[in-house]
Amino acid sequence: MIRPTNLTNTLMLMLLLGTSATLAGALGMLLMSSVVVVVYGTCIGPLRSRLSGNNLMLASLLLAATLTSCANILAQRWALQWQQSIGIYAGLIALQCVVLEYNGFFRQAFAQRLKFFGLSSGLLLALAVLRELFGQGHIGRGLSEHWQGLVLFSDGLHLLTLAPGAFILLGLLLAARQAWTRSNALPKETHHP
């Protein structure tokens, strides 16, 4: 059952905007959230056939919270420096799982899920690259301990490193996409007999 998704999808915006400050943070968060979502998807199957409604939401919340906590502990163990800079957003992965469950994401066909995953990770990475490049002037700092990143500018627009700048950039990207799809659709509309 597909429910109206606009308002609930805005809950996923926090994770997108918070972790896209740097490329290293975004890549790590992408890895962590995809692992958690995949494991969650496999585990919720048997529960979905036995529970329904509010009980299913509660079960999905418990499962998502458990998986996110375990993923957080593993991230602390293997990548402590990354976890200390981005780890406060790790808890939002559980929220993302529950929102996706509410929207019926896990019951869609595999191709659709893959398309959604591709689009959302593309958006996250695009935001991260733009924000780090124009906000700080370098790309890739934090990916390795010895590499300072590809430094292209000495300074950047500080606004982009903050959340309001991220909102503005997201709005600009959406407007650009609108303009692109509209310019592609235009030729089809003018040929009217």
Place this chain on the structure above:
Amino acid sequence: MSRAAAFVALVLLAGAGLGLTYVGQRASAPQIASEQRLLDSRRLLDLIAPDAYDNQPLEQPLALTDTTLSHSTLLAGYRASKSGQPVAVLLRTQTEGYAGAIELLIAIDANGRLLGVKTLRHNETPALGGLIGDWPNQWLATFTGKSRNAPDDAGWALKKDQGQFDQLAGATVTSRATVNAIHDALRYFDEHRATLLGSGS
């Protein structure tokens, strides 16, 4: 599923989740602690060249006495040594800045000369006093090489206080607090040289 069965299932799920998280936390705690120690040592010990010492200074904090100094308080002390001979002493002090406490890490070599100063925590105004938080730091680097005797006690002040040190532009209180804290640390090192350097020279 009946309500009772669903309730039991949820309780079991909650219990399993809590148990799994607890077990995971307990199993990973030692590795996380050692990673944290590694990160800390990299952050705190980059004042001294890595090949100048071969012990683990942060593992054996020194026992300090009389830690309340005239303008600051000593929080901790560490000794870096090479082949048993003390190479440097790291003192962690806290002083009152313009908008809260400033925590500094001061590295003094065995002869009482400053190796470097680093700011660990501060709450100062971002573009004014907050410049002490940058690393590597141009202003803090001007203290390297100074000691208790060079400049003398009267020289350990800002230029506007008839001393020798420039201040950060627009941050008199911050600069004064930092200069006083460093001078305090050097005086403390002088007075407790034997304890701080240990059994070495």
